[in-house]
Amino acid sequence: MDNSVGTVTAQRATFDMPLTFRSGAVLPRYELAYETYGTLNQDRSNAILVCHALSGNHHVAGHYAGDPKSVGWWDNMIGPGKPVDTDRFFVIGVNNLGGCHGSTGPSSIDPKTGKPYGAAFPVVTVEDWVESQARLADQLGIRQFAAVMGGSLGGMQAMQWSLSFPERVRHGLVIAAAPHLTAENIAFNDVARNAILTDPDFHGGDFYGHGVVPKRGLRLARMLGHITYLSDNAMADKFGRSLRSGKLGYGYDIEFEIESYLRYQGDKFASYFDANTYLLMTKALDYFDPARVYDGNLDKAFSAARSDFLVVSFTTDWRFAPERSREIVNALLHNHRNVSYAEIASTHGHDSFLMQHEHYHAVMRAYLDRVAGEFSS
C-alpha cells in the first residue's frame, strides 16, 4: 500500500489511579486502547494526538496484520508523505473512555460486580476524556504535543486540550467542529438517544446480561446520523430520486436508493457498535460548551489557551456550519492567538473532514509543515 504506515498493532495502557469525572463519578482504574505511528524524536517534541469523533476509535491509520481491508479511519490524512507525515511526526490514536473498541467502557467488566458496567458506566465529558488522555501522554513520556487534532467531536477535544492543559499543546487543529451544539444539534441527538433508550432490547442499559442488543434503536440512530453527516446536495447528487427497481412498489420495502443506503449503514453499524457508548458520545457532544461557566462568553472561555490554532470548516456542513467555526476563530483572535482559518468548498457536508480532498489536504499539509519546522527531527 502506497504511503501507508503499513501493519499496525493496537496497544493498551492501564491506569490504576482513580479518575474523577465531571459528574462526580469515580473510575478506580481504566485502560485505554491506542495505536502509534512514526517515531518519537529524541526530545519528544514531535507527537501528535488524534482525537476521534462519535463512532471513531484508536485505529486511525494503517491496517492490521492479515487484514488489508482493516484500514484506519483517517488513513488518507496520516502516513509517510501524507499531510500528517509519519516520517516526521509521532502520531497517537486513542479510543476514548466509554468507547467500545478496547478502552474501558460500558461493555467492560465492572470489578465491583463482575458484570459489564452497562448503565452504571458514568456519563463522560470532553473534559474527562482530555484528562484521561493526558495520563496516557504522561505514560508515553510526552510532556507537550506538537499538535492535538480532530474533526467534529474530535475537534472539541482539541479545543479542550488547549484549555485544560494550555502548556501541553503547541497547536490545536480544530476541524468541522463547533464551540457548542445548537438546540437543533441536541434535538437530533435526543431523537437518536430515545431510539436506543426505548428499544425493548436496551433493558435500561443492561442488555449484556440478556443476550440481546438494542439493534433497532442503534440502527435508527445511525440512519438519522447519516442524514446530518451528508448535505442535501450531496444526497441529491448521489441518490436523487432513483428507484432501486426502476418502478414504484407501493409498499414499505426499500424503494428509493437513499433508503437502501441508509438502511445498509444502519444495519452495519448496529452489528458492531455498543448502544451505551453511542449514548455517552452524544451526551459528551451535548455537554461540550467551554463558554457555559462564563455566561456564554466564548472570548473568556478561550482566555486560558496558549497554543496556535488551525480551524477548518466545510461549506456544505450544515451540522457544524462554517459560521460555527468562525465563532471559534473570532474568540481565539480576541485572545490574540495565532489562528489560521480555512473554509473549504466541499460538497460532502460534515463528512468532508474524513474525505480525500485536494484543497483541504493541502491546507493541512501546509500547516503541519510549519509545525514540523519548529522541532528538529
Next chain:
Amino acid sequence: MDNSVGTVTAQRATFDMPLTFRSGAVLPRYELAYETYGTLNQDRSNAILVCHALSGNHHVAGHYAGDPKSVGWWDNMIGPGKPVDTDRFFVIGVNNLGGCHGSTGPSSIDPKTGKPYGAAFPVVTVEDWVESQARLADQLGIRQFAAVMGGSLGGMQAMQWSLSFPERVRHGLVIAAAPHLTAENIAFNDVARNAILTDPDFHGGDFYGHGVVPKRGLRLARMLGHITYLSDNAMADKFGRSLRSGKLGYGYDIEFEIESYLRYQGDKFASYFDANTYLLMTKALDYFDPARVYDGNLDKAFSAARSDFLVVSFTTDWRFAPERSREIVNALLHNHRNVSYAEIASTHGHDSFLMQHEHYHAVMRAYLDRVAGEFSS
C-alpha cells in the same frame, strides 16, 4: 370567539363506487369526513377546498360544541373577515383517505374480513386523494372550485388538482410545498417509517388486534418531524441550550428544554395518531412527483394546468425551501400561467405556514380578495 366560524360539526360522505388507486388496489367503498364553513352561493362558484398536510384533518376552523379548546388547525386563516373569509367563501375541509380522523383508513373495518384494514389498506397517492376529493365535490354539487389550497403536503394536493382536473380549479394556492421530495426529505421520512415498522408493537401493521399501539415508533417519528418543521434559528431562539433544572444531570432524563419540548410533542402525538396513517402519509409525500413521467421535466408536467396560482414560501423553511417553490413558479410561468409568488421572511421554518403572520396573511388576503372579485356573492 372573535372572527371564528363558531361551533362546527363534522359530516360524513359515503361513496359506494369502487375507487382504483394508482397502485392498482381497489377500495370498493369509502367514507370521507369533512366540515364546511360559510355558505355555498347560488351559482356554486365560491367554494374553496382546503387540503391538509401529514398530520392534519378536516377540522380546519371553528370548534366543536362544548369544547372551546378544540380549535381547527387553520383557524387563524379561515373565518369571517379572515384571509379566507367565510362571509364570502364556502370552505370545505376534508380528512384524506387513509387518515385516522373519520375517513376510511387503516383503522376502519375492512368489510371483507370484519377486522381493521391494518397493513391491507392500500398505499395512497396524492393523485388518489384528489380523485376521492373530486367525488366529494360532485356530491356537494361543486363543479369548479374558486380555489384549492393547502400547505406542505396540502400544497401538493392543490398542485395535483390543477393537473388532474384543470377545469375544476380556478386558483391553486400552493404554500410551503415542493414539486417533489429530495433525497434528504425521503431520508427523513424513511427514518420515521423505520421507527414505526421496527417497533415490536407494530405487528406488521396489524397491531389493532393485539391491543397495543406502536407508540415508541410514532413518538420517534414525530420528534424527528418536529426538527424538520422548525428552523435552527427558531429552535435556538426558543430553547437555546437552556437546562430544565438549571444544571447538568449526567444522565438520560430530560435535561435541555429542547428535549422536553420534543418528547412532549412525541408523546402527545403517539397518544392519538394512527401509525399506519403516518406511514401512508409519508409515502404519499415520497411519491408525489408530477414530473416523473416526463423524465423530470416540470415544465411539461404543468402543461395541463389551466388555473391561476399563488405560490408562497418561507425564508427559514429548510424542509421545502424557497428554491423549491421557485421551481414550481418557473414551471408555471413557462406554461404562461398567471402566478403570484411571495417569499415571506419568517423565523418559524416550515411551520410558518400554520402561523399567524402579518405579511403572510396580508398576501393571502389580497390574493383571495381578487378571487372573490371574480364571482358575485
